[in-house]
Amino acid sequence: MTRLREQVLSLIWQSHRPLGAYDILDSLNADGRKAAPPTVYRTLDFLQRMGLVHRIASLNAFVGCTQPSHHHSGCFLICETCHNVLELPSSSIRNAIEGEARKQGFAPRETVVEVTGLCPACKDDGPTNE
Amino acid sequence: MTRLREQVLSLIWQSHRPLGAYDILDSLNADGRKAAPPTVYRTLDFLQRMGLVHRIASLNAFVGCTQPSHHHSGCFLICETCHNVLELPSSSIRNAIEGEARKQGFAPRETVVEVTGLCPACKDDGPTNE
C-alpha cells in the first residue's frame, strides 16, 4: 500500500457514490499530486485486484467494496435519483446465476449484476427532489 | 421502421457477436451511407426502446434480442475467447434479483446481468484456439 493507493482508496471510501476515474484524477491533482489518467487507472486496477474496489460497468465508475474480506463480483442496487449504490451480499444470487450458466455448459469467471431503480428514500420522497 | 433502422438491425442480427457502435458506423459507411456517430446511437436507442436490441454494458456493445416479443432486461453469457454471447431466458434469475432488491426497499427498473467466462466450445477446446 503506497501513499497514492491509500489516497485513491480513501477518496472512494469517502464518497458514498460511485466515482469516475476522472473525478479521482481531479481530486488528486487538486491535492497537489501531478497525475495523469494512467496513474489513476493503474491504481484502480490494483485496488480491484486487491478486492477493495468494484467497477460499475453500467456507470463507468468505481465504488468501495463493503466485504473486502474475500474476492467476489459485486451485486449492486443503483439509485437513479440520488446515485447512491448499495452492494448486496450477493453469494446466493451469484450462485443461482452461475448455476444457470453451468447448466448451459458455460464456465463462469466473472459476474456483473447491476440493478438500477429507486432507493427506499427516493422512492418514497416522490418526484420532488432530484 | 425506416431503411436505416432495418439496415442496423440486420447488421446486428447477422453478427453473432456483439457489435460496437463504431463497427456499425463503419459498416454503414462502407455501404454507401454517409453516417456519423449520432446517427448510429440514435438508431440503437430506438432499437433498444423497441426491445429488439440489448446493450452489453461490460463490452460497450450491442446484440440482437432473442425474445423480442416482450420488453425485458437481458441476461448474458459472454465468452472471453470466441466472444459469442448467449442470451438466457432470464425471468427466473431476474425475479430472484429483483425480489432481493425489493427486500431492501429498492424499486428496480432495469437489471443488468452479464456473466463472462468460457462457452462450452472454448472451454473444451483448451487454450489452443483464440
Add this chain to the structure above:
DNA sequence: CCCTCGAACGTTATACTATAACCCATGTCC
C-alpha cells in the same frame, strides 16, 4: 392549397472513458 408541426436523419464539434508506449526512480537479491 398553404401552413405548421414533428420525426428522422445529417453535420459539426466536443465531452468522456481508457490504454499504449516509454521513461526513470527505488528497492531487493545475488
Add this chain to the structure above:
DNA sequence: GGACATGGGTTATAGTATAACGTTCGAGGG
C-alpha cells in the same frame, strides 16, 4: 555492483458517447 521487479510520471492516442443545430419530408388542419 548488476540484474531484475515494482511504482508511477509523461506524452500521445484510441475508443465511446452526446450536444446542438440544420434540413427534409410527410401528416393533418385551416
